[in-house]
Amino acid sequence: MKHESTPGTNEDAPTTDPTCAMCPHPWSEHDALGRRFCTATQVGVWSRGCICTPPTRR
Numbered sequence: 001m002k003h004e005s006t007p008g009t010n011e012d013a014p015t016t017d018p019t020c021a022m023c024p025h026p027w028s029e030h031d032a033l034g035r036r037f038c039t040a041t042q043v044g045v046w047s048r049g050c051i052c053t054p055p056t057r058r
Helices: 032-043
Strands: none
Touching: none
16 A cells, blocks of 8 residues: 655655645645645646645734
């Protein structure tokens, strides 16, 4: 069975919050739509802009 990893992750890298391979945002900042969009972008080998929502100000 093939192991599927999160887009933009390097399983050898010692990081807890990988950056997405398709946009400059950490994977944890993606909402459900952003995860689907970036995953589809990577799988489809497309070049398109980012749809991530800006992080909320605290």
